[in-house]
Amino acid sequence: MTHHKFEPQIYHTAIGPHQPVLHIEPGDTVSTTTVDAEGKDATNQPITPGGNPQTGPFYINGAELGDTLMVTFDRLAPNRKIGFSAGVIAPNALDLGYVPTFEDNLNQLDWEIDFENNTVSPLAVARLNNLKLPLSPMIGCFGVAPPRGQAISTATSSTHGGNMDYRGFVQGVTVYFSVFVPGALFHIGDGHAVQGDGEIVGTGIEISFDVTFTVQLLKGKTICWPRAENETHIMTFGNARPLDQALQHATSEMVRWLQTGYGLDNRSTHVLLGQVVEYEVGNVFDPAYTIVCKVSKNILADIGASRG
Amino acid sequence: MTHHKFEPQIYHTAIGPHQPVLHIEPGDTVSTTTVDAEGKDATNQPITPGGNPQTGPFYINGAELGDTLMVTFDRLAPNRKIGFSAGVIAPNALDLGYVPTFEDNLNQLDWEIDFENNTVSPLAVARLNNLKLPLSPMIGCFGVAPPRGQAISTATSSTHGGNMDYRGFVQGVTVYFSVFVPGALFHIGDGHAVQGDGEIVGTGIEISFDVTFTVQLLKGKTICWPRAENETHIMTFGNARPLDQALQHATSEMVRWLQTGYGLDNRSTHVLLGQVVEYEVGNVFDPAYTIVCKVSKNILADIGASRG
Amino acid sequence: MTHHKFEPQIYHTAIGPHQPVLHIEPGDTVSTTTVDAEGKDATNQPITPGGNPQTGPFYINGAELGDTLMVTFDRLAPNRKIGFSAGVIAPNALDLGYVPTFEDNLNQLDWEIDFENNTVSPLAVARLNNLKLPLSPMIGCFGVAPPRGQAISTATSSTHGGNMDYRGFVQGVTVYFSVFVPGALFHIGDGHAVQGDGEIVGTGIEISFDVTFTVQLLKGKTICWPRAENETHIMTFGNARPLDQALQHATSEMVRWLQTGYGLDNRSTHVLLGQVVEYEVGNVFDPAYTIVCKVSKNILADIGASRG
């Protein structure tokens, strides 16, 4: 159960079978940092090319094809005062042909974190002078090396994770990925101080992070799509276009989890999900969109369903 | 401000320019009943063909093209003890080719409401014996006669409302529709005691309702897609396939509402929505899917944005 | 076998259960006219509101729920010299956010038919002075009254036909529709002198037509989606968004046709379609998109498959 302090020297804008930066054991904890989406560090200086650069990959000793990697986000904390966001809703989220015209080209703007009050406010948008959003740090992009020798851009996501941009990936959450290559090769980056559903301007409030995470290995267990859990819910993730297909992947993965993980039969799975399923929208900006399928842990407890 | 008690004699499975059943004034309240999705009434007897039969249409005196109709759901209450749901997740929400096989053909099952404890439980699903879902009555299908002489099936939805199957259409909510024909012709039906996001089995817990609603008229104001508000949020609705397009309609309508209703300029609208927008999934079962776009009223209050 | 000459007095911009304009017998032929998409007649004068106004409906005596209506387009002929088209590709067919900027706002332009050489040329587009497209008259919108008491806008299409805007609906083609209401109520309108695949500018070369068609009735036979045939192919039509779903409907209907109409078994249907199916793109502009699924009649003849 070593707690590693790791200072990154190199970053990747594709998640793939890169040279590991650190070998760790199941049960180990890593504290490290991530740069922001444009490659700027805690001093707001660009130190690597942009595009959601990832810290890592971390090689988990013993991880191999057929296992599931479990990563808990122990700490996700912005490590500087100024973040930035885009300022125009992407055409992905607006009616076809709906093109906003702007008095000035508002490509990007800065936001300032008030660490004392845990709020975030935009700079230089007069009309929003009184806006103080609750600081809600989340991590946008992370995952494991994909199957088939692939290296997949951190602009997008798939079964291996990637750029899911879901505002629920906050401190305390545990995520699960199938292992496709020896060591799993976990990557992490792209922190947001705040993000709306869908990441519809193409960014959250992008900022560099201090991150601490702990890994575990579930030997001989595989899943099809990323899973996660927080205190109240279990969650499954589908990454695809259109949103319909993302929702299909996420729902199918939840059916599998309830049946193989919680021992529900077909009948009870379908009847239950029909009336209790919750969906959230991850990104609707990246090449693959993300839908989150959630079930309340309380409901599972009520019916006596627990993980074997 | 008359409070009408109306007992329906006829139901419609398309929303269109049918003969009005009652003429009412803006400000009036109507108490009436709706049958369930299969046309069964408070005694659980079939009294009209199924397919989300609608009570109405109600003719609002003075409503004409160019106005907006405002309807507040004062009361939405199941008026019998037994509801029913489907028992199999629709292929719409599962991976292509994912076909559940069942030990028995679970087309439909009954649920019982415990009005004392405000819970709902399935009958005859052994594994779910302890399931007690909070009673959460919502109305699945309602709207006004569509434009262009159309009559549109209550299986689907569009700019006129229709079968949106959103679990947030609960008591206390106010909805808004553009008026397309003289009198607006408001229809309402398809109550659910409980429903999961997406209505992924194709039903909520379907049941007959006592409903009370109050209408208002906003003269000379039009909107593009349905809007609504509850205590905490303003909401806009997009109805289309794929989900992406539904989300585009809903977001565009929210942009318009913030700008023309709340006086935000282009810049502040885009910057704000990017970090605070919330989405919910209405139905992903009907011919048109539904996405809900939401903004917190507290945030609008913080920045001093109010409706003129 | 009466040949009716019918001069329309009224037009509809929704296809639905309107008052029939003429009652005809199976086997009868009708010669009539259609106005262009904007309601202009053979003299290029507006005589009815625009939006693909339909001539009809024609009541086919004896047609009832459970039958299939068969309509052969005996003649589809522009009856004036000047047509018009839109001049900008719709955002439906361009990358998100790809917005063409124009030196002048080219909303609409005229095209002239050279009836001697059977060509069509744009007026006043200098760069296209030498463009002479072969005159290829086709009919954009037609169908029967839809089920469930619906009246559906002629902007869109569904199982009842409607605005499919497929360039293959030319003279000589026979189309098939399920009958949903007594008399079937056939409507027809929206002629094009020429059209590209997809109708990506939102119009073909819109023009008024002389049309002659002959109806037949297949008693006790139903289909799910529109079908058609020309000399070389049988065709099925799916109308929906996204295109994927339109293709799914069209393919499924072709599977049904091959099995119930041509007596192929499951195995040969799937093996055959996999290697010989052809698709064409109808419209990608209207609320529902259209995909055409085709199979060569020669191939069916080669394997000895014929309609029983």
Next chain:
Amino acid sequence: MTHHKFEPQIYHTAIGPHQPVLHIEPGDTVSTTTVDAEGKDATNQPITPGGNPQTGPFYINGAELGDTLMVTFDRLAPNRKIGFSAGVIAPNALDLGYVPTFEDNLNQLDWEIDFENNTVSPLAVARLNNLKLPLSPMIGCFGVAPPRGQAISTATSSTHGGNMDYRGFVQGVTVYFSVFVPGALFHIGDGHAVQGDGEIVGTGIEISFDVTFTVQLLKGKTICWPRAENETHIMTFGNARPLDQALQHATSEMVRWLQTGYGLDNRSTHVLLGQVVEYEVGNVFDPAYTIVCKVSKNILADIGASRG
């Protein structure tokens, strides 16, 4: 202008920055072989793991970021007598929930080529005993190493090419790709003796090929999506889901080609495409679907538009 004979020793199931197998000059020709989709060679023996294994990559000397690679398929010829196909239409191409049931599990079947008569016939499907499809060899998967250090599975496609499965990629066609990495790194594989539009069973008639191709380099020219041309048409390719998005990419690329390649202005491009564009459906089976946008070379010649 060397003509290289190359015998592959290694195959890749992702297209990416692999070690080049051969360095060639612009203008050079390569004759080599490809295995079938399952990794079987001209003797029908498996020699490498399946999944559209690629021959290559070939390093084109002088190719660098900012150039366009041009590849002409001089010869595409099956080099054995027996191919195979899947036998069941994929759910991608059928209505949701439409699940064919089969008397026997027809996962795969063999087809035999009659090289004398240039026809292909299925083996052991009694009902199709007389089926003789014209031999129409095409290549399913090829492309260049993608940008951003990615390696992308040969199951799918994107801007770099990949598994487009378009039946029009036949002998004589020239294809164009942007160069993303030094040397371009051209890969090729996945030959089909015949294929239906859409590759709806997930395969064509899969077979090993003798291939000969010639490369050219267009220095300092870039394109966004793959392009091609045959004797009669220029073509652009969009690879994405849903089909709508693939069509958007392909159409936008054609607009760019007509404007920057053929010197058309905005106005003439839009007016022309609106009435002459043709679409074809590549695959609707792979993770990314493919739409082909085509314009007739005769029409371009008629208006005096030529490549500068």
